[in-house]
Amino acid sequence: MTPETRDHVSAAYWRANLKLVGVLLAIWFLVSFGAGILFVDVLNQVDIAGFQLGFWFAQQGAIYVFVILIFVYVHQMHKIDERFGVADDDEPDSYDVMDEEEQG
Amino acid sequence: MATQTLIYLFVGLSFALYIGIAIASRAASTKDFYVAGGHVPPVLNGMATAADWMSAASFISMAGIIAFLGYDGSVYLMGWTGGYVLLALLLAPYLRKFGQFTVPDFIGERYYSRLARVIAVLCLIIVSFTYVAGQMRGVGIVFSRFLEVDINTGVIVGMGIVFFYAVLGGMKGITYTQVAQYCVLIFAYLVPAIFISLLVTGNPIPQLGFGSDVADGSGVPVLAKLDATLTDLGFAAFTDGTKSKIDIFAITAALMVGTAGLPHVIVRFFTVPRVSDARKSAGYALIFIAILYTTAPAVAAFARLNFIDTVQNTEYQATPAWFKNWEEIGLIAWRDKNNDGAIQYAAGAPFDGKPVFADERGASGERVLQNASTENANEVYVDRDIMVLANPEIANLPGWVIALVAAGGLAAALSTAAGLLLVISASISHDLIKKTFVSDTTEKQELMYARIAAAVAILIAGYFGINPPAFVAQVVAFAFGLAAASIFPAILFGIFYKRMNREGAIAGMVAGMGFTWLYIAFFKFWRPDLNVAENWLLGISPEGIGFIGALINMAVALIVVQFTAPTPHKVMELVEDIRVPVRR
Incomplete structure (x- = not known):
């Protein structure tokens, strides 16, 4: 790969990454700061399964969504890595590579 | 068997386990000592991160605080879990790719500056010592209540254990003891929670029992009953808060950003083999943490009702x-x-x-x-x-459950204390001694300095445990506020804003940290009598001011960068490089 195409690929990879992170962080904000804090009073009008909905988001729901968000990120990022040929699945431990470089 | 005998047995067995693991995983090199050789599988690292993160405060205090604060306690639940999303999406993979040993390492290299490195070390030491004093105090409480020894003896025994596996094993020893400690602490947390949930609601899963009806045939949900009981006694309803919306917002944000900036959590992601493992590992860590954090508010509601x-x-x-x-x-x-x-x-x-x-x-x-x-x-x-x-x-559970809780509380306090002591010793031996003052240190000498620094740090932490400064509880706000206002923005810009330069980052850290420090010191130490909502900036309490500190840091950095020399080409390339998992 020439340096120019390499830069080009890097830029596209980084844009895909930023788009994914942006979408996920928007959801992150909505479930915690949105549902759990800013709109908690409105959502508390809704009662589901013994919980006021806003309160449930603040003390339970937001945390479940956080976990899901990270795993969606892991999965989608891996797809992006593969699309751009930068996935590290078969790579050796990079600290070992560091050692070899130092020795070699 | 008497409860007291069971407590000695459980605590004794768990300590023997930690020491056994420490002997089996001694550190042979600085790489072992700082990052466990970089060979920790992501699931185990997730467990170790969870134990590292969940301190005496999470295990012992959090449910109690929520029991008394109700909805306002949500700031801790969302704040201390939401930070992991930031960590996973914005920091962990890139710092792993950078692949050095400490947080000041990243800041020093990225901002091509010894001064930036030293400032980062300073932030790290303040944040970590604040935190570790609280852990030692937690050890003391558990010992004095359950083992019937005085708090000082408790702290000394705790110091001895941490000394053994932190000094001997470094990060390698700590990682594997933390995995064991996670298992002990989560089991110890869940068993009584399940018992109590069954007792109060008839549902064995606390997260569901939280929304179930009280098992007294009345058909009233737990939360509705608690709200009614509390308002009768003149308290605010459990599902309502007393804090203002802006304060809740700011505290949650400060805790999230602060969590993502805590050095002892960040370094855990240096220990996995690959970039993709760092991402996964953050996900596993949050699962393991969420198990406790979604149980805690249920325990809080049951406990308040029972009490x-x-x-x-x-x-x-x-x-x-x-x-x-x-x-x-x-x-x-x-x-x-x-x-x-x-x-x-x-x-x-x-x-x-x-x-x-x-x-x-x-x-x-x-x-x-x-x-x-x-x-x-x-x-x-x-x-x-x-x-x-x-x-x-309170719920009249059998003696072995009480013994388990004692062992769990100690596991939570010791695992966090060890993690903190390690980042303190690593930043002193690696960042201060090797990278700043004595550049010709050999690896063997560096390892020795790291061990000495760990030992000294343990002694200082123990001193704070025995003579707790009156303000221990209050300075916790410092730890998160300072991490949020200093370390997090510097790392974030380091990765996402290529043009951020030395001058901008340093000015930002100093401004963010200075502002946060002054605000907290003013209301907590200098004029505590003025510490009421009317006097706060925008109605934000000292607990939440780290969020504003972080914004100030970013604003100052972005302004200064416009008027100072651009980032060297070589550093720009470093940033390009850490953004991609591997180059082909």
Whole structure:
């Protein structure tokens, strides 16, 4: 790969990454700061399964969504890595590579 | 077997396990000592991160705080979990790709500056020592209540254990003991929670029991009953808060950003083999943390309900043993204001300040207090920290559950203390001695310095445990506020804004940290009498000001970068490089 195409690929990879992170962080904000804090009073009008909905988001729901968000990120990022040929699945431990470089 | 024997047995066995693991995983190189050789599988690293993260505060204090704060306690639940999303999406993979040993390493290299490195070390040491003092205090509480030794002996035993595996094993020893400690602490947290959920609601899963009906045939949901009981007694409803919306917002944000900037959490992601493992590992860590964090609010609601049921209008002489046991060590106190021999619990402080006991007994046999009474009807003082520890006793659970909780509390405190001590020692031996002052240090010398620094740090932490500064609880706001206002923005810009330069980052860190420090110091130490909502900037309390500090850091950095020399080409390339998992 020439340096120019390499830069080009890097830029596209980084844009895909930023788009994914942006979408996920928007959801992150909505479930915690949105549902759990800013709109908690409105959502508390809704009662589901013994919980006021806003309160449930603040003390339970937001945390479940956080976990899901990270795993969606892991999965989608891996797809992006593969699309751009930068996935590290078969790579050796990079600290070992560091050692070899130092020795070699 | 007597409960006391069981407690010694459980705590003894868990300590033997930690020491065994430490001997099996000694550190042979600086790489072992700082990052466990970089060979930790992501699931195990997730567990170790969870144990590292969940401190005595999470295990012992959090459910108690939520029990008394209700909805306002959500700031801790969302704040201390939401930070992991930031960590996973914005920091962990890139820092792993960078692939050095410490957080100041990244800041020093990225901003091509010794000064930036030293500032980062300074932030790291302040944040970590603040935190570790709290852990030692947690160890002391567990020892004094459950092992019936005095707090000082407890702290010394705790120091001895941490000394053994942190100094010997470094990150490698700590990682594998933390995995064991996670198992002990989560088991110890869940068993009583399941028991209590069954008892109160008939549903064994606390997260579901939280929304179920109370099992007394009334058909009223737990939260509705709790809201009604509390409002009857003059408290705010559990599902309502008393803090303002902007303050809740700011505290949650400060805790999230602060969590993502805590050095002892960040370095855990240096220990996995690959970039993709760092991402996965953050996900596993949050699962393991969420198990406790979604259980805690349920435990809080059950505990508050049980506590009121047990003490309200009960005669002092008829109270269960736990009430008197906790009174003995001064974490519960009662003054019979209306002289009826029975306990009345209501909103407001029962008397001014923390209980000061006289050396005599009252009419019912209670410890007599010297504090001045308040006007309200409340007669009971309860320290929030006892809720989780007392919960099994309040709910009348078998002795082995109580023993388990004691072992779990110690696991939580020790694992966090060890993680903190490690980042302190690594930043001193690696960043200060090797990278700043004595550049020709050999690896063997560096490893020795790291061990000495760990030992000294343990002694200092132990000193704070035995002589807790009066402000331990208050300085926790410092740890998160400073991490949020100094470290997080510097790393974030380092990765996402290529043009951020040395001058911008340093100016930002100094401004963010300075502002946050002054604000907290003003309201917490200098003029605590002014620490009320009317005087706060925009209505934001010292606990939440780190969020504003972080914004100030970013604003200052972005302005300064416009007027100073651009980032060198070589550093731009470094940033390009850390953005991609591998180059082909």
